[in-house]
Amino acid sequence: MKKTLLLLFLLVGSLVCRAGERPKYIFYFIGDGMGHNALALTEACLADEQGDDIGFGTLRFTRFPAVGFVTTWCANRRMTDSAAAGTALATGQKTSVGTIGMNADRTEPIYSVAAAAKEHGMRSGVATSVSIDHATPASFYAHQPKRNLYYEIAMDAPAAGLDLYAGSGFLKPEPSRQPSLYDALEKAGYKIVRGDGELSGKRVVLMQNEGANPANLPLAIDRQPGDLTLPSITRRSIDFLMRDGGAKRGFFLMVEGGQIDWAAHSNDAATLVQEVKDFDEAIGAALDFYREHPDETLIVVTADHETGGLALGRDNLGYDTYFGLLAAQKCSKGHLEEAIEAASGWEAVKTLLGERMGFGGQVVLTDQEWSQLEKTYAEHPGRTAGAAVELLARHAGAGWTTGSHTATYVPVFAIGASSEKFNGRQDNTQIAAALRKLIEEK
Ligand SMILES: [Zn+2]
Structure with missing residues (x-):
């Protein structure tokens, strides 16, 4: 009996050691x-x-x-x-x-x-x-x-x-x-x-x-x-x-x-x-x-x-999410910004937004959204890429509270x-x- 207990003890010991192996x-x-x-x-x-x-x-x-x-x-x-x-x-x-x-x-x-x-x-x-x-x-x-x-x-x-x-x-x-x-x-x-x-x-x-x-x-x-x-x-x-x-x-x-x-x-x-x-x-x-x-x-x-x-979830969509739309974006906000800077005029920018963000294709924008983008481009061209990325997140149902860090776990x-x-x-x-x-x- 003693022997069996000892064997059992050794066996359990070796198993524990294995799990906790360094x-x-x-x-x-x-x-x-x-x-x-x-x-x-x-x-x-x-x-x-x-x-x-x-x-x-x-x-x-x-x-x-x-x-x-x-x-x-x-x-x-x-x-x-x-x-x-x-x-x-x-x-x-x-x-x-x-x-x-x-x-x-x-x-x-x-x-x-x-x-x-x-x-x-x-x-x-x-x-x-x-x-x-x-x-x-x-x-x-x-x-x-x-x-x-x-x-x-x-x-x-x-x-x-x-x-x-x-x-x-x-x-x-x-x-x-x-x-x-x-x-x-x-x-x-x-x-x-x-x-x-x-x-x-x-x-x-x-x-x-x-x-x-x-x-x-x-x-x-x-x-x-x-x-x-x-x-x-x-x-x-x-x-x-x-x-x-x-x-x-x-x-x-x-x-x-x-x-x-x-x-x-x-x-x-x-x-x-x-x-x-x-x-x-x-x-x-x-x-x-x-x-x-x-x-x-x-x-x-x-x-x-x-x-x-x-x-994951935004007011404008209630209980719906369309995260698949994010796949329509083909480059980073930074690259889009550079491309917009190099583009000559709104029509060229509109084409870019179609190619790189899927706007007007997979991502259906309202007339109001288009005119808001055009206004942003006219007034602050450097903010257009940011506005486009935010608009895509809005359509997808992803939201942000800050451009900084948070204290969350x-x-x-x-x-x-x-x-x-x-x-x-x-x-x-x-x-x-x-x-x-x-x-x-x-
Ligand atoms: Zn950081």
Whole structure:
């Protein structure tokens, strides 16, 4: 009897251990500005693509077994920004608005889970769809009192010594009378790779080809063949981190979908949906890896805050929704704005609105709506694209309350080793604290 009990005890013990197994490979996906409704709207659009105008489709990561919701307030405001929220998600400590990797009164540096991973022998990297010196990636390697100190932030990258930095580029790599960031990176052993170049060597910085806008990768909705994309960055980062001892020592990789936030700031619903789908595809690269290493991989997906106060449902439509109409939009608000600026007169603009927004085709406008658009174009041509995007959202039934962030809760999803730790209600600092524990007790 005693023997049986002991055996049973050992068996249960080993099962519990397996469920709580410490991950060797950790993925941390942060959708900037990605609230619950960004996901709900995207999933409604996925259903519409399948001809279902009532239900919801599913993104890859919303099916993860561990699900929770996250409070995002920062040290000095209920409504956070990407610097304070990024720092909380990276370090496990609340800080003040605009602060990168420092305590709330900006007197001491505080260190991220990427730094902890490096310290514990894992390989480590950060990747983003915006510039590498932007708030979210910066929170994982830099320590600066202000998020707009782009040069100082970037110069912290070689000092932090993570194995990989990837994104669209740097905003201020070579200010006058200052040492060049690229020289500092090369001196620290980094190989700078552009576009689809091979990620080789021990340490690497991946960015877009020369001449591309360093501030961001092209938005998914505006993408052209040959553009650098977040899914491709993610896939190549995984391959790179597995080399040079990574397969043995494990790795930590943070991937930010940085332009979900920007689309939401612009109240550009169709662009937001495409960015969320693109982010999901980047997560797909990690999921493929997870399927090969299911017992050793952890994937956590969350957001730093919600942006835009997005809602599914509007007064003008009552209980109806037509989210499928968002598919009529063929470019971002920014690209539409540029095209309108280059167009000569209202007739040309009207044609553009037909081609790029489906106005007059799939999206049926009233005479009053047309004349309001014409009036906007005549009086403030620069506001026409914004008015068009808002009009499409109105017809679709998607609404926004703000062009800023909101204080609403955001979701968290996890799959893999120790993923159960991310179930339930939690604060953003607890996510980093849980990751840190998994890394340090490895
Ligand atoms: Zn933002």
